[in-house]
Amino acid sequence: MIAYENLQQVDKEFMDEYTHVFQEVLHGGWYILGKQVQQFEQSFANFCGVEHCIGVASGLDALVLSLRYFAFKPGDEIIVPANTYIASILAIVQVGLKPVLVEPDINTYNIDPKRIEECITKKTRAILVVHLYGKMSDMDPILQLSAQYDLKIIEDCAQAHGAKYNGQKAGAFGDFGAFSFYPTKNLGALGDAGAITCKADILNNSIRTLRNYGSSAKYVFDEVGYNSRLDELQAAFLSVKLKYLDKITAHKQRLAAVYLRELKSDFILPVVQPRQEDVYHIFAIRHPERDRLRAHLLANEIGTEIHYPIPPHQQKAMKGILSDGGYPISEEIHRTIISLPISYGHTEEDINRVVEVMNKFL
Template sequence: MPFIQVPYFSFRDFPVGIDCQVEEAVLRAVRGQQYIIGEEVSVFESEFAAYVQADTAIGVGNGYDALVVALKAAGIGAGDEVIVPANTFIATVNAVVQVGAIPVLAEPDRHTCNLTAAEAARRITPRTKAIIPVHLYGQACEMTGFLRLAEQHDLTIVEDFAQAQGARYKGRPVGSFGRISATSFYPTKNLGALGDGGAVVTSDPALAAYTKMYHNYGQQQKYYNQLIGINSRLDTLQAAALRIKLQHLDALNNERQRLAQVYLRALQGIGDLVLPITAPDCTHVYHIFNIRTKQRNALQLYLSEQGIQTAIHYPVPVHLQEAYTWLGHKRGSFPVAEELAETSLSLPLYPGMTETEQKAVLAAIHTFFERHG
């Protein structure tokens, strides 16, 4: 096969015509000249809430703010403990600290890479106030156990579905299970904006009312402030783009799933590769197609030499980050999270990826393992 450059991610016009639709929508919003909390924002919020099967969605500035605002709305604060997976992106844990709470790390499942209720249950103490199941890589967490823990221990479930818009558990969209949930519209997400953006989702009227005030300076009416709030708002131009992309989200996810199936079929039984496993009753929308191998670094280097870009999610687990030494953990504290960090490699996968590009990735991986066993 001739040498071909394959990016890790690329913005493609998929489905064909979506780029033009987004450009036209943004241009209409520009001409409307209502750039902050415009009509496009409120309409998108309604449409996204309906998609997630929740009562309310509130657009905010980014996914990190969505987590902070969700925790704040749920009353999580100083001294409260919040259980989070040890292998999540740092934003999840930072948000806990931002509201004054204490992150309590828990091991992920070594097969799905997601936090499980059984592992979370081991970390519950009298100070535990919330659990954040992260739907990692695009796979829905198994939510029934988390909901049971919430009821048994009077806990708040705050879903982080930044990587999994459109994924489902038992037929129900992620983001609709938690008392309040948070997501990101970072451009490379399955539902991506043209810059930063995020949303808080809830069906609790009290939490919705708080969030609507808190994210906009703590006011319901301009200059009349009931809360000490912040400024974190989804802007009108991003909402206009997201409205178009939301219409195509299922098609975009279907294409990700199709590409993932090609990888799964072609990479079965190759070397020591561990391929993604989807749990029962869960769907996976493959924001990230993550493989694992003890030869991760050598494989990544070889693929790079062949013009194939990859990524590592995430090379350093939370407990080994310099910023979190104060939690008191050390190497060996979370062996599963550490193993994932040392062996995980994310392959190129994006809507619009060509057959030629994917064949190049597969051929290079096969060649590597033929040479290295």
């Protein structure tokens, strides 16, 4: 069986180092906000090419804290792609703001910059861009709109560690970059973890306060904050994995190249754009008979996933929050998309086998 993902396989190479840093933290006797977190924050900021990184408890929290920082008024509007993972929308709702869905570009699956302007109102405060599947959103026109209408930019980088646009990395474009280190991500922890990147000192200081109960000094509380701290163990594991992130990315890019070269033209493949470097967190293709294709792959012992089967506006949780119609492009994507195996744990042989089975699909 070629499983869609196998974390035991992915993490095998790092086990000895994980065990070593686990012992170090255990014997150090300091488990929350210590030197491991500081070290990881510094290394990840360097990796992204930004001044600051603040470790938090999850990718969702990274989005929530970023939005909270601006103290927008209840009901203010945040633009967000209609086909994103639900967390981007939950974050907006959880801080009392209104998500305004914008359809994606059918070729890139990222927010379509041409459709943003018609959704901007007097209440629009920010654009939450999502670099879905490991591909950067088209940042030039988005930054232009942000300057023109004085809108904040938050990047949801949960799927895009190290992805580049014009040579600049995800998390280095917006006011904030929000990262998830959920175990299956390209940079995955051994549990929940996340981080926020930013350039300005004032943003850095405020997020550090917000993540720790709103505390500016011990037992002094300036704001109604959160308990959303990255813990020492996860930071230590992440520092180990970060050393290998470029290698992990290169491996996934190699596997993607096999798919792009070998899959027959019946499948709609991810677009490759000249000024972008995709990191292929997910290798998503489309086919009108997606469910039959998935069954064909499973019958040949190949696991796949669907990111995602139900669009946010059709989720029960979003009843009364999002209008449940008017997003035909998102619906088309959700109906036809399927994610093929592309893990650090897969070999080129695995991918050749997937290609062989795919190309026999009638």
